[in-house]
Amino acid sequence: MSITLDGLSVHLAGTELVRDLNVETAEGEVLGLVGPNGSGKSTALRCVYRALRPSRGAVLLDGADISTLAPRESARHIAAVPQESSNDLDFTVTEIVELGRFPHHRGNQPLTTEERAVRDEAMRRADVVHLADRGVLSLSGGERQRVLLARAFAQQPRVLVLDEPTNHLDIHHQIQLLRQLRTDSTTVLIAMHDLNLAAATCDRLAVLANGTVLHIGTPAEVLTPELINEAFGVTPSIVRHPRTGIPQLHYDI
Ligand SMILES: Nc1ncnc2c1ncn2[C@@H]1O[C@H](COP(=O)(O)OP(=O)(O)OP(=O)(O)O)[C@@H](O)[C@H]1O
Numbered sequence: 001m002s003i004t005l006d007g008l009s010v011h012l013a014g015t016e017l018v019r020d021l022n023v024e025t026a027e028g029e030v031l032g033l034v035g036p037n038g039s040g041k042s043t044a045l046r047c048v049y050r051a052l053r054p055s056r057g058a059v060l061l062d063g064a065d066i067s068t069l070a071p072r073e074s075a076r077h078i079a080a081v082p083q084e085s086s087n088d089l090d091f092t093v094t095e096i097v098e099l100g101r102f103p104h105h106r107g108n109q110p111l112t113t114e115e116r117a118v119r120d121e122a123m124r125r126a127d128v129v130h131l132a133d134r135g136v137l138s139l140s141g142g143e144r145q146r147v148l149l150a151r152a153f154a155q156q157p158r159v160l161v162l163d164e165p166t167n168h169l170d171i172h173h174q175i176q177l178l179r180q181l182r183t184d185s186t187t188v189l190i191a192m193h194d195l196n197l198a199a200a201t202c203d204r205l206a207v208l209a210n211g212t213v214l215h216i217g218t219p220a221e222v223l224t225p226e227l228i229n230e231a232f233g234v235t236p237s238i239v240r241h242p243r244t245g246i247p248q249l250h251y252d253i
Pocket residue numbers: 012013017035036037038039040041042043044
């Protein structure tokens with residue numbers, strides 16, 4: 001499925017946090033949102049997973065305004081891992097992952113055999129099988145992040161919204177996750193700070209600044225010293241990855 005941010009604007013607390021944002025994904029595309037702190041990445045993503053309502057414009061799922069869908073219906077298609085998700089209840093890891101099946105159920109049905117297989121596969125993909133019976137409050141930051149990823153995978157979404165999902169993850173788990181995003185057919189909207197990992201992962205990057213899109217294009221089109229300087233106020237040296245040819249940034253510290 002495709003996602004379109006169609007002239008999205010968000011007014012909150014007397015300011016326009018996002019203004020006239022236009023971004024359209026192709027089906028199965030991995031589209032990265034990059035940009036400085038406060039540029040509106042999380043605000044835009046919140047509109048996609050319906051934690052915020054746009055004040056103007058709309059989020060379209062295969063062309064249909066998601067605000068016209070019942071929440072459970074859009075949750076059958078769109079799963080999200082927000083940047084900070086506080087969870088004060090000490091559910092087990094398995095229970096949290098099973099919550100991903102909720103949009104697919106009527107009432108409180110127990111999981112079917114097939115759904116237990118979906119849950120187990122989601123836990124395997126996020127490498128949390130060994131944590132299955134642990135309470136989530138006892139987990140490390142990275143372990144907890146992987147549980148939230150497993151919950152999103154268990155939802156079997158057609159669109160995955162990830163807000164800095166590599167936060168807290170060690171390099172092994174970062175690469176494991178980003179490789180999965182590249183090889184899956186799921187459409188992905190992902191906010192990232194690490195421009196080198198973003199270049200290696202995303203089909204296209206949208207560079208946000210002051211709540212709107214400054215540039216959008218392939219990593220090679222967007223990751224130029226001039227554009228990075230315009231967005232972030234730093235000028236990197238750009239080299240090509242020796243094997244993949246993908247642009248990689250080096251900074252003078
Ligand atoms: N509920 C709110 N009330 C007032 N301002 C808000 C609210 N939520 C976000 N903002 C402001 O909106 C702007 C955009 O925030 P947002 O979280 O979308 O940025 P971001 O690009 O995701 O930043 P970061 O890279 O730091 O995660 C920021 O200036 C932020 O302070």
